[in-house]
Amino acid sequence: MKITGVETYLLRVLVDPYTYGASSKGWIRDRSSLLVRIRTDEGIEGWGEGGQTGPPEFTKMVVEHSLAPLLMGADPFATSALWERMYDVTRDYGQKGVVVGAISAMYQRQSLRERERRTTRRYPRARATRSTLSRPGAR
Numbered sequence: 001m002k003i004t005g006v007e008t009y010l011l012r013v014l015v016d017p018y019t020y021g022a023s024s025k026g027w028i029r030d031r032s033s034l035l036v037r038i039r040t041d042e043g044i045e046g047w048g049e050g051g052q053t054g055p056p057e058f059t060k061m062v063v064e065h066s067l068a069p070l071l072m073g074a075d076p077f078a079t080s081a082l083w084e085r086m087y088d089v090t091r092d093y094g095q096k097g098v099v100v101g102a103i104s105a106m107y108q109r110q111s112l113r114e115r116e117r118r119t120t121r122r123y124p125r126a127r128a129t130r131s132t133l134s135r136p137g138a139r
Contacts, residue, residue: 003076005039006068006106008060010051032056036063036105040076050105054098062102066090071106082106 011034017027034051051059067086074082086103093099 001040001042001044001076002073003038003071004041004073005037006063006071007037007039008063009035009037010056010060011035012056034059034063034105038071038076038106044076046076048105050101052101054101058098059102059105062090062099063105066099067102067106 010032012030012032014030015028017029020028020031022028032051032055033049034056036048036050037045038048039045050056050063066089070085070089071082076082083103086106090099090103
């Protein structure tokens with residue numbers, strides 16, 4: 001099994017600043033997040049979330065331009081190796097903040113896959129929820 005695709009989805013909803021209030025940075029006018037979808041050649045996909053440590057547009061750029069190319073063709077179950085690879089490549093410019101948030105978004109989906117793989121080995125009747133893994137047409 002190999003990773004064949006990485007897609008990002010930017011989510012943003014406007015909120016009433018009088019309801020959400022303010023922070024030290026000003027009025028809170030919207031809530032946003034970034035969803036990351038990873039696909040494999042066997043039709044399995046996983047989801048991760050990031051973008052809460054800053055503008056999600058920055059996280060989207062890191063995922064699409066720095067991290068996604070590193071994962072293409074890789075084994076999705078090699079979670080530790082992939083995390084180390086993403087961290088090592090971004091070490092010079094991203095040991096915190098947006099870059100680590102992007103790595104977290106990518107790693108979440110890998111960790112969920114690994115848990116699912118381990119669970120289905122031990123408990124053959126266990127199924128992944130749609131929020132973690134799904135095969136096209138499977139229920």
